[in-house]
Amino acid sequence: MRKTKLIASLLALWTVIAVLTGCGGTTTSQKSVEVIAKGFQHDFWKAVKKGADQAGKDLGVKINFVGPEGEGAIAAQVEMINNAINKKPDAICIAALDTTASLDAVNKAKANNIPVIGFDSGVPGAPEGTIYANASTDNYKAGELAAQKMFEAIQGKLSSGKPRIGVVSQEANSQSISMRTQGFLDKMENLIKSTGKTVSIIGHTKFANGVSGGDVTIDIAIPPEINDTQGQTSAQTLLNKNDLIAIYGSNEFAAKAIINADAAISGGRIGNDKVVAVGFDSGALQIDAIRNRKFLGSVTQDPISIGYRAVELAVKAMNGEASDDIDTGSQWYTADNIDSDTIKPLLYQ
Amino acid sequence: MNDIIENIKTKGMQKFIALGALIVLYIAFSVFGTNFFTVDTLVSIFDASYYIGFLAIGVTFVIITGGIDLSIGTVMMCSAIVGGTLYNNAGLPLWLCLIIIILVGGIFGLGNGIMVSRLKLPPFIATLGTMMVASGVGSIVSNVQSTTFPMRSAADGWYKDIFRTADNFPTGIFVLIAFTVVAVILLNKTVIGRYTFAIGSNKEATRLSGVNVQKWETVVYVLSGLFAGLAGIAYAATYTTILPGAGQGFELQAIAGVVVGGTSLSGGVGSIIGTFIGVFIMSVLKIGLPYVDLQPHYQTLITGIVVIGAVLLDIYRSKKEKSVKQKS
Numbered sequence: 001m002r003k004t005k006l007i008a009s010l011l012a013l014w015t016v017i018a019v020l021t022g023c024g025g026t027t028t029s030q031k032s033v034e035v036i037a038k039g040f041q042h043d044f045w046k047a048v049k050k051g052a053d054q055a056g057k058d059l060g061v062k063i064n065f066v067g068p069e070g071e072g073a074i075a076a077q078v079e080m081i082n083n084a085i086n087k088k089p090d091a092i093c094i095a096a097l098d099t100t101a102s103l104d105a106v107n108k109a110k111a112n113n114i115p116v117i118g119f120d121s122g123v124p125g126a127p128e129g130t131i132y133a134n135a136s137t138d139n140y141k142a143g144e145l146a147a148q149k150m151f152e153a154i155q156g157k158l159s160s161g162k163p164r165i166g167v168v169s170q171e172a173n174s175q176s177i178s179m180r181t182q183g184f185l186d187k188m189e190n191l192i193k194s195t196g197k198t199v200s201i202i203g204h205t206k207f208a209n210g211v212s213g214g215d216v217t218i219d220i221a222i223p224p225e226i227n228d229t230q231g232q233t234s235a236q237t238l239l240n241k242n243d244l245i246a247i248y249g250s251n252e253f254a255a256k257a258i259i260n261a262d263a264a265i266s267g268g269r270i271g272n273d274k275v276v277a278v279g280f281d282s283g284a285l286q287i288d289a290i291r292n293r294k295f296l297g298s299v300t301q302d303p304i305s306i307g308y309r310a311v312e313l314a315v316k317a318m319n320g321e322a323s324d325d326i327d328t329g330s331q332w333y334t335a336d337n338i339d340s341d342t343i344k345p346l347l348y349q
Numbered sequence: 350m351n352d353i354i355e356n357i358k359t360k361g362m363q364k365f366i367a368l369g370a371l372i373v374l375y376i377a378f379s380v381f382g383t384n385f386f387t388v389d390t391l392v393s394i395f396d397a398s399y400y401i402g403f404l405a406i407g408v409t410f411v412i413i414t415g416g417i418d419l420s421i422g423t424v425m426m427c428s429a430i431v432g433g434t435l436y437n438n439a440g441l442p443l444w445l446c447l448i449i450i451i452l453v454g455g456i457f458g459l460g461n462g463i464m465v466s467r468l469k470l471p472p473f474i475a476t477l478g479t480m481m482v483a484s485g486v487g488s489i490v491s492n493v494q495s496t497t498f499p500m501r502s503a504a505d506g507w508y509k510d511i512f513r514t515a516d517n518f519p520t521g522i523f524v525l526i527a528f529t530v531v532a533v534i535l536l537n538k539t540v541i542g543r544y545t546f547a548i549g550s551n552k553e554a555t556r557l558s559g560v561n562v563q564k565w566e567t568v569v570y571v572l573s574g575l576f577a578g579l580a581g582i583a584y585a586a587t588y589t590t591i592l593p594g595a596g597q598g599f600e601l602q603a604i605a606g607v608v609v610g611g612t613s614l615s616g617g618v619g620s621i622i623g624t625f626i627g628v629f630i631m632s633v634l635k636i637g638l639p640y641v642d643l644q645p646h647y648q649t650l651i652t653g654i655v656v657i658g659a660v661l662l663d664i665y666r667s668k669k670e671k672s673v674k675q676k677s
Contacts, residue, residue, distance in 0.1 A: 039594070040488070040493040040593065040594065042495065042592070043494060043495055046493070046494060069484065069488075069594035070592075070594050070595060070597075203642075203644075204644060204645075205644065221639065222644075222645045223645060224638075224645035224646065224648040224649045224652075225598065225649070227595070227598065227599075228584075228587075228588040229396075229397045229588075229635065230635065232393070232396075232397075232588075233393065233397070233635060233636050233639050234639055236389075236390070236393055236636075237383075237639040237640050240383070240384040240387070240389070240390065240640075241383060241384065242384070256588075256590060260587075260588060260589070261393075263501070264389060264392060264393050264396060264513070264517065265389045265517070266388070266389055266516070266517040283495070283590065284495075284497040284500075284589075284590060285497070285500070285589060285590055288500055288502075292502075349497065
């Protein structure tokens with residue numbers, strides 16, 4: 001029994017020390033910007049943080065970069081936004097996981113006269129005047145770019161039989177991922193229609209176009225849960241369809257799902273002379289797949305620029321200057337230009 | 350004597366139902382799913398079962414003692430991320446990192462065991478805390494960066510062969526079966542197993558009969574942690590990249606497998622073979638549902654209904670068992 005008490009009191013002591021040392025913050029009169037990202041899981045956010053920190057240094061503002069554990073943690077992120085507002089910073093940058101869940105917090109910031117800057121997917125649909133400006137990839141345009149490049153590669157195969165194009169999308173709720181999927185779908189549909197063929201889009205009610213039996217089918221697979229097993233299964237159901245000629249993954253998670261699913265199929269299905277695969281963002285597996293020409297190529301955003309521009313906008317907002325939204329751009333990369341000076345800094349392992 | 354015969358009958362019945370359900374599911378997906386009935390798909394079902402299988406086998410012991418281990422999902426990811434970070438950043442040989450992965454799982458298990466058995470924390474709370482601690486530790490150790498294990502083409506790609514060879518041969522199923530057999534022996538033929546059941550049936554009576562309950566309860570949680578470590582290796586071999594802060598939810602999938610396999614959450618009753626079958630039922634569902642072109646929200650719905658159905662079946666069965674006992 002005494003032993004138990006000893007252990008318990010040691011634990012308590014340890015907790016106290018941890019709390020004390022953790023709270024040893026300093027206060028300065030420097031202007032501060034709270035940056036709330038979507039999470040730290042993906043290296044994408046590390047690059048965004050790098051850009052934000054750099055801008056903080058260049059422009060002389062203090063950056064506090066936070067994010068929830070994972071991209072499913074909507075409630076945790078809303079709490080983080082509220083905490084950020086309570087700290088009364090000079091500006092807040094938000095990449096909202098869920099637009100509607102964040103709206104209250106955004107309105108609260110407005111009431112407190114703290115300017116809100118959207119970055120990455122921003123806070124789409126926020127009421128007029130609550131968001132100062134956005135620094136983000138035009139995800140719709142980026143999706144179109146992926147469709148354009150894929151179309152050029154599969155143009156010749158569209159007339160043989162009734163081919164299928166697969167799309168793996170991490171989810172249907174997030175604005176940024178939905179727009180990339182939507183941009184891809186719209187562009188691909190238009191490009192195929194311009195050759196005189198009809199297109200059916202199936203697989204998910206949100207994206208389906210209600211046409212059945214088209215000359216070309218675009219088949220969307222969305223995993224019921226965001227984890228590697230479910231992602232791989234979704235990709236594999238597409239890869240197992242014999243009429244598949246191309247497949248697109250609209251973020252790092254989806255690209256990884258395609259790569260893992262392909263590795264689990266004897267002989268493999270994807271490759272430049274087999275099923276044409278196009279991805280989005282980077283990550284170790286995807287870069288490897290592009291180098292080995294399993295993937296035709298991928299679209300990358302410019303995460304460093306997203307972080308940098310967001311903070312730049314925040315400083316402008318503090319100083320009362322007006323600004324428009326900034327498209328931080330997207331680039332197409334393949335095995336041939338992956339090591340070039342324009343692409344290399346945008347990719348992360 | 351009659352009791353024992355009755356017991357075997359009902360227990361055998363439960364496993365028979367579970368196995369039957371598994372076969373019926375597999376056949377149904379084969380008939381209705383496009384290209385479901387292929388070797389590649391079967392290998393994918395195995396792939397999805399390795400890590401959940403290890404988690405489930407480990408937690409079966411804990412559940413039989415009447416406890417619960419909610420930490421296994423994040424402990425699995427944390428162990429893997431510690432091993433991967435040591436491999437990538439500290440340059441340790443891969444075999445050593447794999448051993449460390451298992452040990453890290455064991456250490457978390459020991460923490461759970463001490464909290465539950467000595468500090469008398471309710472298992473639910475203790476392991477819920479560990480779930481968060483493991484998630485945090487993984488993020489801290491990796492500096493919140495994802496960890497990529499060597500790819501198959503790399504010099505150290507051999508560890509992938511433990512679960513699937515380059516020709517897509519599912520070596521992992523033999524590994525899983527081997528550990529299942531070890532667990533069956535542990536649970537049914539050794540002191541650990543005897544005391545596991547005893548603690549789950551009546552902890553106080555077990556203590557009064559001179560068994561060191563604290564020790565054996567700790568051992569059971571360590572076992573669960575070690576299996577979570579094994580699951581970490583399986584996960585790394587299958588999915589290569591490990592994200593920090595991930596893993597929550599896997600513990601519930603594993604526990605669902607255990608429950609579907611007929612182990613009672615109130616303790617004292619359970620079997621490893623049942624868990625093995627339960628895990629495969631969940632995997633076949635997970636892999637099979639997309640093949641019948643169901644949209645994701647329906648997949649989640651159906652999986653939930655299956656879990657509830659299995660537990661209802663279990664309750665109905667044990668009620669019947671009781672009434673039979675009372676009559677005789």
